[in-house]
Amino acid sequence: xxxxxxxxxxxxxxxxxxxxxxxxxxxxxxxxxxxxxxxxxxxxxxxxxxxxxxxxxxxxxxxxxxxxxxxxxxxxxxxxxxxxxxxxxxxxxxxxxxxxxxxxxxxxxxxxxxxxxxxxxxxxxxxxxxxxxxxxxxxxxxxxxxxxxxxxxxxxxxxxxxxxxxxxxxxxxxxxxxxxxxxxxxxxxxxxxxxxxxxxxxxxxxxxxxxxxxxxxxxxxxxxxxxxxxxxxxxxxxxxxxxxxxxxxxxxxxxxxxxxxxxxxxxxxxxxxxxxxxxxxxxxxxxxxxxxxxxxxxxxxxxxxxxxxxxxxxxxxxxxxxxxxxxxxxxxxxxxxxx
Numbered sequence: 001x002x003x004x005x006x007x008x009x010x011x012x013x014x015x016x017x018x019x020x021x022x023x024x025x026x027x028x029x030x031x032x033x034x035x036x037x038x039x040x041x042x043x044x045x046x047x048x049x050x051x052x053x054x055x056x057x058x059x060x061x062x063x064x065x066x067x068x069x070x071x072x073x074x075x076x077x078x079x080x081x082x083x084x085x086x087x088x089x090x091x092x093x094x095x096x097x098x099x100x101x102x103x104x105x106x107x108x109x110x111x112x113x114x115x116x117x118x119x120x121x122x123x124x125x126x127x128x129x130x131x132x133x134x135x136x137x138x139x140x141x142x143x144x145x146x147x148x149x150x151x152x153x154x155x156x157x158x159x160x161x162x163x164x165x166x167x168x169x170x171x172x173x174x175x176x177x178x179x180x181x182x183x184x185x186x187x188x189x190x191x192x193x194x195x196x197x198x199x200x201x202x203x204x205x206x207x208x209x210x211x212x213x214x215x216x217x218x219x220x221x222x223x224x225x226x227x228x229x230x231x232x233x234x235x236x237x238x239x240x241x242x243x244x245x246x247x248x249x250x251x252x253x254x255x256x257x258x259x260x261x262x263x264x265x266x267x268x269x270x271x272x273x274x275x276x277x278x279x280x281x282x283x284x285x286x287x288x289x290x291x292x293x294x295x296x297x298x299x300x301x302x303x304x305x306x307x308x309x310x311x312x313x314x315x316x317x318x319x320x321x322x323x324x325x326x327x328x329x330x331x332x333x334x335x336x337x338x339x
Contacts (some may be wrong), residue, residue: 001283005035007048010056014068015041015216016207017255042217046070058080067308074153084306086211096321113275117263119324124318126283129256138288157242162289164246169281170274172250175266177273180265187330193266194326200262201319208312208317226265250277282293 014023021039022278024046028037033051040047048054060070183189205214250257260280264273327333 002130005281006053007047007049008054009045009047010059010070011045011073011074012039012068013044013210014066014308015039015044016210017041017204019252020068022066022252023066024063027057027066031062031312042215044074044213061194073180085211085309086311087304088209091310092317095310095316097171104243119275121318122260122279123277123283125256126280126285127287128314129254129280130284131286131307131311132303138252138284154315158189160242161246162285164243165249166246166278166285167246168250169277170181172247173261173277173280174270176261176264176272177267177276178270180268180273181270183268189267190266193262194323196268197259197262198319198326200259200321201315203260205312205315207255207318208308208315211307212297224313256280282294 011026015021018041021041024039025037028034028046028048030121031050031054034048034049034054036049038047039045056070056072063070119293203215203218206212257280260276264276267273268274
């Protein structure tokens, strides 16, 4: 029957979080003949309805620069990827070892002795997030926003976007902290929230490493329609668009952002919650600013499997470090790192 849509499905390698779903759907929906794209993180698959037959290689070329690959059959871990995992682990251990030395010397303080995450660590998470596919969605919005304005207005729109994003993260983070203050955060309750944060970070790291596909079902996420509506805001062209878009990035499905939002809840304070999300946003600012005012090629340069795996191991090591401090704080174990 003429005009009947063809349904097809492919496996996707490199999906780490719900933001990946949005990014892939946006890219592939622009393919000629494609009418609907539905990416499923928990299945590592995409379902497409199209007017014509589609080829995995053809589709893969459209998103490979973002760190993804589309294949017809599910791939097993190869010896090459195992070597990449091992190399990533060694680099992450070296980075973490350097952190311990700096922490011991007192030059920096990325973790406190009472199990609370410190602001330098929040900033570090922001930097890692800005290099991940989570922030690739925000980067895509920035580029889309930039293309909607004449050259003489691009700089102004980008400045408005970044200012409103920072202010939005500050105020909304404060509201989350204020929400936490509505509960009596006893030491046990604080420990439970720290445990939840630990689990969220471990799940996020495992998904970056791509070693346990079933962990994708546990990824903390917001409803997809929220992210889709945010993406549509970037396609409009008026004075308020950069301001609104900067604020709504707070609600995009980025696992890093959500982990810091959860931590802001544990602070039980408007000021502490606001400062936490402000520092996180400042950590993402350098890379997003480069994407805004430089080239798209630069924004794609870090989207490699090796980088994501290094980031995954670093997150695991820091999550263990902070959770160990939380265990010490409630008296379950004695200090291990003694720093």
